[in-house]
Amino acid sequence: MLGNDGDREDIKDGSCEGNQNKWGSAELPKNIRKRKWGRIIAVASICLVVSVSSLINSAGANFPGNDDGSSESASVEAVFLTGSLSETLSIPEIAEMAAPTVVEITTEVLVTGQRTPQYISEGAGSGVILTEDGYIVTNNHVIEGAQKISVRLVSGDEYEAELIGTDEQTDVAIIKIEASGLSPAALGDSSTLVVGNQVVAIGNPLGQLGGTVTDGIISALDRDITLDDQTMSLLQTNAAINPGNSGGGLFDGSGNLIGIVVAKSSGTDVEGLGFAIPINDVKSVMLELMEHGYVQGRIELGMTFLDIASNQEAMMYRVSQTGVYVLNVTSGSNAAAAGFRSGDLVVSLDGTKVSSAAEITSIIDSFEAGEDVEFTVIRISEERSLTLTLEESKPSD
Structure with missing residues (x-):
C-alpha cells in the first residue's frame, strides 16, 4: 500500500532532536578541497554561479519579489545554484556537502474532532534550501493546512517560516525563512539518471532524526504512482525512506539534488521502496511558486x-x-x-x-x-x- 511518508502524526514531545552541528559547516569539507585541480576548478565555477545569482537578485532582476510589474519568470540558472560538480564522490563526501542544504520542518495544525474539542496536531517533514536568502522547497502534503510552520537548520538554528505557494499537482510547496548566507543545494539534471546510479537521501525520518543519511541506487525511472488522487511519474530508490523524509533531498553521486522525496511504499512485507519527484519536473514549478505563489496556467x-x-x-x-x-x-x-x-x-x-x-x-x-x-x-x-x-x-x- 502506498502512502505519503510525511503524513502528520502526533509527536509526543514535539521535538526534532539530533544533528546538532553534525554537518554545521557551510564550507566544502577539507578532503574535498584537497582533491585534484579539476575539482578546484569545478568548485570555482560553482562560486561564480553563486556570485552571478547574488548580483542578479540584488539588482532586482525580475525575481523574486520584483516591483517592476514584470510577469516573466527568471531562468533557473539565474535563481538556483546549477551547473554543479560532476566528479563521483564518496558517501561521506556527499553527506558532508549536501546535509547543510536539508532542513527539518515541523507544523502545527488546528484539528476539530467530532467528539473532541479543538486541539493542535503536530506534524513533521523535511525541506531543501534553494537560495541563500531562505527559500525552501518541500512537499505540499507536509505543510498543507498548517497554521504554523517551523524550520530547523543543521546548525540548530530555528525559524518560523512563511508559506509562499503550493502546487497540489506536483505535491510541491515553497516556504521562506528570514535568514541569509544559507547553503543552497545544487540542482542536478534528473534526465541523465539511469537505473543503478548511486543516490543518497537526506531528511528528518520520524520527525526526530534530522540529518539522517541513507544511501542506495536508482531502482527504476518513470514509475507512475498515485498519491492523494494525483498520478505522478516518480523516481524509485531503495534508499531507506521513512515518515518525516517527505520534502527532503535525493542527491546523486556528485552531491547534486536530483529529486524531492515524496513517498514510500508501506506494509509488513515491503522494504526498500521509496519514491522521489525528479528535479527536472519541478524546476519551473518552484520558480512559479516563488514569483507568483501558484503555477500560472495550471x-x-x-x-x-x-x-x-x-x-x-x-x-x-x-x-x-x-x-x-x-x-x-x-x-x-x-x-x-x-x-x-x-x-x-x-x-x-x-x-x-x-x-x-x-x-x-x-x-x-x-x-x-x-x-x-x-x-x-x-x-x-x-x-x-x-x-x-x-x-x-x-x-x-
Whole structure:
C-alpha cells in the first residue's frame, strides 16, 4: 500500500532532536578541497554561479519579489545554484556537502474532532534550501493546512517560516525563512539518471532524526504512482525512506539534488521502496511558486480520477472493466456544469483514447485555460460526449 511518508502524526514531545552541528559547516569539507585541480576548478565555477545569482537578485532582476510589474519568470540558472560538480564522490563526501542544504520542518495544525474539542496536531517533514536568502522547497502534503510552520537548520538554528505557494499537482510547496548566507543545494539534471546510479537521501525520518543519511541506487525511472488522487511519474530508490523524509533531498553521486522525496511504499512485507519527484519536473514549478505563489496556467479540471488496472480491482470497485474512472466531481466546477459524474469511465479526450489518469494529465497539459476539450465517457453502458471548458487553477484566499 502506498502512502505519503510525511503524513502528520502526533509527536509526543514535539521535538526534532539530533544533528546538532553534525554537518554545521557551510564550507566544502577539507578532503574535498584537497582533491585534484579539476575539482578546484569545478568548485570555482560553482562560486561564480553563486556570485552571478547574488548580483542578479540584488539588482532586482525580475525575481523574486520584483516591483517592476514584470510577469516573466527568471531562468533557473539565474535563481538556483546549477551547473554543479560532476566528479563521483564518496558517501561521506556527499553527506558532508549536501546535509547543510536539508532542513527539518515541523507544523502545527488546528484539528476539530467530532467528539473532541479543538486541539493542535503536530506534524513533521523535511525541506531543501534553494537560495541563500531562505527559500525552501518541500512537499505540499507536509505543510498543507498548517497554521504554523517551523524550520530547523543543521546548525540548530530555528525559524518560523512563511508559506509562499503550493502546487497540489506536483505535491510541491515553497516556504521562506528570514535568514541569509544559507547553503543552497545544487540542482542536478534528473534526465541523465539511469537505473543503478548511486543516490543518497537526506531528511528528518520520524520527525526526530534530522540529518539522517541513507544511501542506495536508482531502482527504476518513470514509475507512475498515485498519491492523494494525483498520478505522478516518480523516481524509485531503495534508499531507506521513512515518515518525516517527505520534502527532503535525493542527491546523486556528485552531491547534486536530483529529486524531492515524496513517498514510500508501506506494509509488513515491503522494504526498500521509496519514491522521489525528479528535479527536472519541478524546476519551473518552484520558480512559479516563488514569483507568483501558484503555477500560472495550471488547469483545474474540477474532478479527480481513479485508475483501475486489473480485474481484481474492477471487482473490488464493482465496475465491469478496467480503465480510468471519474472518482469525484467538485461542486460548482466547470466539470459539474458539463455533466460529469462520479463513476464515469473516461474513454477518450480530444479523440485520443486514454486508460490512465497520467494519460489524461498529459493530454490536458497541451491545452490552455479557456479552451474546450471533448471527453468521451461511458455511463451505465451508454457512451456520451461531454465538453469541458478548462479553467485556470488559482489558490483560494
